[in-house]
Structure formats: structure tokens, C-alpha cells
Amino acid sequence: MKKSNKLRNQLEYWSFVGPIFIAFLMVVIIPFIIGLYYSFTNWSAIPGRSIDFIGLENYIAAFRDEQFRISFFATIQFTLICVVLVNIVGFFLALLVTQKMRSANLLRTVFFMPNLIGGIVLGYIWRFIFIKVFVSLYESTGLGIFGLPWLSEANQAIWAMAIVTTWQFGGYIMVIYIAGLQGIPQSLIEAAQVDGANAWKRVRHIIFPLVAPAFTVSMFLTMSNSFKMFDVNLALTNGDPGRLTELLTLQIYNTAFTDSNFGQGQAYAAILFIIIGVVSFVQVYYNKRREVEM
Amino acid sequence: MNKKKYQRLSLQVFGILLGILYLSPFYIIVVNSFKEKKEFLLNTLSLPNTFVLDNYIKAMEKMGFLTALKNSLIISILSVALIVLLSSMAAWMLVRTKNKLSTVIFYAFIASMLIPFQSVMLPLVDLYGANKLNLINTYHGIIFMYIGFGASLSVILFHGFMKSIPKEVEEAATIDGCNKFQIFFNIVFPLLKPISITVAILNGMWIWNDYLLPSLVLQEKSLRTIPLSTKYFFGTYQADWTLAMAGLVLAIIPIIIFYFIAQKHIIKGAIDGAIK
Numbered sequence: 001m002k003k004s005n006k007l008r009n010q011l012e013y014w015s016f017v018g019p020i021f022i023a024f025l026m027v028v029i030i031p032f033i034i035g036l037y038y039s040f041t042n043w044s045a046i047p048g049r050s051i052d053f054i055g056l057e058n059y060i061a062a063f064r065d066e067q068f069r070i071s072f073f074a075t076i077q078f079t080l081i082c083v084v085l086v087n088i089v090g091f092f093l094a095l096l097v098t099q100k101m102r103s104a105n106l107l108r109t110v111f112f113m114p115n116l117i118g119g120i121v122l123g124y125i126w127r128f129i130f131i132k133v134f135v136s137l138y139e140s141t142g143l144g145i146f147g148l149p150w151l152s153e154a155n156q157a158i159w160a161m162a163i164v165t166t167w168q169f170g171g172y173i174m175v176i177y178i179a180g181l182q183g184i185p186q187s188l189i190e191a192a193q194v195d196g197a198n199a200w201k202r203v204r205h206i207i208f209p210l211v212a213p214a215f216t217v218s219m220f221l222t223m224s225n226s227f228k229m230f231d232v233n234l235a236l237t238n239g240d241p242g243r244l245t246e247l248l249t250l251q252i253y254n255t256a257f258t259d260s261n262f263g264q265g266q267a268y269a270a271i272l273f274i275i276i277g278v279v280s281f282v283q284v285y286y287n288k289r290r291e292v293e294m
Numbered sequence: 295m296n297k298k299k300y301q302r303l304s305l306q307v308f309g310i311l312l313g314i315l316y317l318s319p320f321y322i323i324v325v326n327s328f329k330e331k332k333e334f335l336l337n338t339l340s341l342p343n344t345f346v347l348d349n350y351i352k353a354m355e356k357m358g359f360l361t362a363l364k365n366s367l368i369i370s371i372l373s374v375a376l377i378v379l380l381s382s383m384a385a386w387m388l389v390r391t392k393n394k395l396s397t398v399i400f401y402a403f404i405a406s407m408l409i410p411f412q413s414v415m416l417p418l419v420d421l422y423g424a425n426k427l428n429l430i431n432t433y434h435g436i437i438f439m440y441i442g443f444g445a446s447l448s449v450i451l452f453h454g455f456m457k458s459i460p461k462e463v464e465e466a467a468t469i470d471g472c473n474k475f476q477i478f479f480n481i482v483f484p485l486l487k488p489i490s491i492t493v494a495i496l497n498g499m500w501i502w503n504d505y506l507l508p509s510l511v512l513q514e515k516s517l518r519t520i521p522l523s524t525k526y527f528f529g530t531y532q533a534d535w536t537l538a539m540a541g542l543v544l545a546i547i548p549i550i551i552f553y554f555i556a557q558k559h560i561i562k563g564a565i566d567g568a569i570k
Contacts, residue, residue, distance in 0.1 A: 012387075012473075016384055016478070017383075017388060017396075020377075020445045020449065025442075026442060027439050027442025028443065029406065031417035031421055032406075032417075035414060038417060047425065093312075096305075097309075099305060099309075100302075101305060101306050101309065103309055107310075110316055112560075113553065114319075115564070116503075116560070118504070119503070119505070120503075120521045121503075121521065121542055124528060124538065125322075132338050132535060136339050137339070175561055175565055175568075176564075176565065176568050227410075228410050234505075248412075249410070249412050252412045253412070262420075266413075269410070269412045269413040270413065272410055272412060273410060276408055276410055277408050280407075
């Protein structure tokens with residue numbers, strides 16, 4: 001009796017947990033482990049070609065490869081710009097739409113909107129803007145900023161990607177800051193106002209410290225989002241000019257599918273995984289420490 | 295007092311101008327999607343002199359819009375429904391069965407959040423490819439993959455929400471002789487509605503907009519989703535911009551409609567998903 005009960009419990013347990021856990025194992029965990037192994041081989045994904053273990057060769061090659069270095073630093077540059085731009089814009093938008101004004105809700109809706117549209121479509125929209133519309137704007141206004149070779153010069157193209165990402169992600173980060181700002185008691189701000197603190201002082205001494213947790217969340221979200229950026233990169237620059245704006249994720253893709261060097265691509269992917277892992281651990285550590293301080 | 299009024303007004307004006315700036319990319323694609331080529335070449339900023347629907351007709355044909363819309367709907371809806379169902383079931387069982395195994399499984403879901411898609415995609419495509427599991431170019435193949443990729447975040451969100459579900463009702467039902475399935479579907483699942491909506495929206499937005507996975511596993515033209523179909527306006531040769539703009543507008547319309555219907559839930563979902 002007891003034994004059959006135990007079996008029934010087991011059966012029930014797995015009929016609830018099993019389906020999604022099996023899908024998860026088959027789609028995420030198993031390919032991930034196979035992928036780690038492949039990063040130590042010369043895997044080419046060509047049927048019939050053998051897969052030989054070559055040790056750390058792909059990893060050593062990665063650090064010697066000029067193209068990998070370019071991608072790595074392009075990704076770092078892109079991430080830094082995004083972290084700064086997205087957070088400034090997001091925080092600023094949040095401050096704006098939490099003011100008492102009639103259009104606040106409408107503006108919130110507007111600023112969040114680009115976030116709903118996929119990176120591929122956004123990338124194409126902005127490709128059009130940078131290539132065609134900026135030319136028209138330059139002709140009609142004469143402003144130098146519209147005359148820059150936005151997509152044909154590497155450094156500016158990375159800025160272009162960051163601008164698009166800011167447009168897309170700013171509204172999302174705004175929502176997180178709004179949640180943080182709404183946690184601030186209105187009485188605190190009013191009290192400061194009565195004491196004669198001007199707008200900047202109120203932001204600096206009351207709002208900043210109190211939205212610090214939201215800032216941590218936003219910073220790390222932006223960071224891991226930027227490291228994983230693929231769609232906007234593909235649609236906006238596709239690595240051009242001359243593979244100088246190829247971020248890590250696009251490089252993994254191209255190394256595998258263009259160069260047929262799957263093993264090498266898998267090693268790049270492992271490096272990306274390590275970077276994201278480190279960023280996340282720093283975040284968890286940082287959050288824990290903050291909680292203690294509070 | 296007057297000064298304050300003036301400040302508030304200027305803030306209002308500033309906000310509206312910023313809103314217009316934020317929306318201007320949409321303005322640009324919409325106006326150019328109605329232009330004839332000649333007019334487009336003259337000016338990309340002005341309103342079109344004559345509204346021609348030609349671009350839309352051609353774009354719909356070129357991107358196979360209706361097929362792509364159908365594919366996107368089938369894949370997104372089925373994936374989301376199954377993710378919500380299966381991950382809530384698993385999360386409930388993991389919370390209610392407190393043992394080592396449950397803990398290990400739950401931590402496996404959490405740890406996997408660190409894995410970027412790019413670390414998985416190459417072996418995935420290989421494993422499910424033509425010579426092996428043969429799930430490429432099928433609806434059920436990609437839906438199965440979305441369930442796997444959506445599992446971690448969804449299970450974690452449901453897991454976090456379970457604490458607010460009172461255990462007493464479940465215990466009473468057990469005494470009354472209900473089995474686990476009856477308890478879950480009759481009592482627990484309806485109580486999960488708020489978090490189910492969040493999970494559905496987060497996964498829905500991601501799956502609807504996803505490009506990379508479908509580009510790897512849906513190679514047949516008849517299976518293309520909307521993000522995939524927009525790519526075909528930007529071939530290797532010079533893009534046909536007016537046509538492409540019409541295509542992009544078409545690709546955006548379904549999301550905007552959805553946004554206006556479910557706006558509150560979408561923004562709430564974004565917060566819940568971020569703070570997890």
C-alpha cells in the first residue's frame with residue numbers, strides 16, 4: 001500500500017514537472033554542454049567530416065585573432081555607451097512623466113512604444129533614417145550632425161547602434177525608474193521644497209539615493225542586454241564597414257555560418273557566456289552588499 | 295504663483311516635443327510608405343502628395359504578409375499557451391514538494407538564465423537538424439524550442455508567486471479526495487491569473503519579435519514569421535526603400551494594436567520581468 005502510494009506520488013511529481021523540464025534539458029542544457037565540448041574541437045558541421053579534440057586551440061586562436069579583438073572592443077565600447085545613454089535617458093524620461101501634468105500618461109505610453117518592436121524591424125527603420133533621412137535633414141537644415149557618415153565609419157556606426165538601442169530600451173528602463181520613483185514618499189520631497197531645496201538639490205540628495213536600487217537593476221539589465229545585442233547589429237550595420245562593427249554575438253554567427261568554423265564560434269560563445277556570468281555575479285554580489293548596508 | 299504656472303506649461307510643452315521626437319521614426323516610415331518613387335527621391339521628410347497604396351500591395355506580396363502573419367500567430371499563441379500551462383504546473387509542484395530534487399531543479403532553471411542564446415544555437419541546430427532529430431522546418435519543432443527557452447524565466451516567476459496562494463484550500467481539497475490534477479486546475483490555476491498574464495506577455499513579446507531562432511530553424515518560405523519576412527526587403531543589392539517602408543509598417547501594425555489593447559499588462563509585465 002505504502003509502496004504504491006510512493007510510486008503514485010512520483011508519477012504525479014513528474015507529470016507536473018517533467019514536460020517543461022524535459023524541453024528545458026533538450027533545448028538549453030544538453031546543447032549547452034555539447035557546445036562547451038565542441039569549443040575544444042575543430043567541429044565544422046560538415047556531414048562526414050570528423051570532429052577532433054584540439055584542446056585549447058580555439059581559445060588561444062581567439063586571443064590571437066585580430067577580428068576577435070576588434071569585436072571584443074567594439075562590444076565593450078557599445079556596452080559602455082549604452083549603459084550611460086540608456087540610463088540617463090531612462091531616468092530623465094521617468095522624472096518627466098512622474099511630474100504632475102496632463103499628458104504624463106500619454107507620454108509614458110509613447111516612450112515605451114519602441115520597446116515593443118523587435119530589434120530587426122527597428123534596425124531597418126533606423127538604417128533608412130541614417131542613410132536617407134539624415135541626408136534630407138542635412139540638406140534642409142545644414143546641421144553638421146546630420147552630415148556625419150553615420151553608418152560608413154566604424155566609430156560612428158557603433159554610436160548609431162547605441163542610439164537605436166537607447167531609443168528602444170530607454171522606455172523600458174524608464175518604467176523601472178518610475179517604479180523606483182513612485183516608492184519615494186511625496187511628503188519627503190515637499191518637506192525639502194519647504195526647506196528651500198531647489199530642483200537639482202531635490203534630485204541630487206533625495207531622489208538619487210532613493211532610486212539607487214532601481215539604478216543597479218537598470219545598469220545590469222542594460223549591460224547584459226548590450227552584450228547580447230544581435231538583432232539591431234544585424235539589421236543596422238551587419239558588421240559594416242569591413243567587419244569593424246561586428247559585435248560578439250554577430251561574430252559567433254558569422255564565424256560559424258560564413259567561415260564554417262563552428263568549433264571556433266563555439267569558443268567565442270563560451271567566452272561570451274563567461275563575460276555574462278561575471279557581470280551577473282558582480283550584480284548579485286553588489287545587491288547582497290547593498291541589502292546589508294540598508 | 296505665475297512663475298510656477300509658467301514652469302509647468304514649459305515642462306508640458308517640452309514633454310510633448312520630446313514625445314513627437316520619439317515618434318518621429320514612425321512618422322517617417324509611414325509617410326514614405328505611401329510615396330511614389332519619384333517623390334521619395336525628392337524628399338523623405340514631407341507628407342506624400344498622393345497616397346498610393348501600391349507599395350502596400352506589392353510589399354504584402356513580396357513578404358508573403360498573410361502567410362507570415364498566420365505563422366507568427368500560430369507559433370506565438372501555441373508557444374505562449376504551452377509555456378504558461380507547463381511552467382505553472384512545474385512551479386506549483388516544485389513549491390509544494392519540498393525536497394532536494396525540487397531544489398536542484400529550481401536552481402538549474404535559475405542558473406540557466408546566464409546562458410546566452412548564442413552559446414546554445416549551433417549545437418541546437420545541429421542536434422535538431424536533418425540527419426538527427428529532424429525538427430527543423432516544423433511548427434512543433436520551433437514551439438518545442440520556445441518552451442525550452444521560455445522555461446526558466448516563466449518557472450521562476452510562477453515560483454515566486456506561489457507564496458501568495460493559500461495552502462489551506464488545497465489541503466481541504468486533498469481531504470475531500472481530490473487528486474493533484476483536480477486541485478491544480480480547479481483551485482490553483484485560476485488564482486495564478488495575474489502572474490499568468492505577465493508570463494504570457496513577456497514570452498509573447500519575445501517570441502513574436504524573435505528573429506534569430508526562426509532564421510535558424512524555419513528555412514522554408516511557407517513557414518517564415520513576420521520578423522523573418524522583413525529581411526527580404528534588404529537584399530544584397532540596393533534596397534527598394536518605399537516598398538521596404540510599407541513592409542515595415544505592416545510588420546509593426548499587429549504589435550501596436552496589441553499594445554493599445556493590453557497596455558497596462560504589458561508595462562506591468564516589463565517591471566515584473568526586470569525585477570525578478
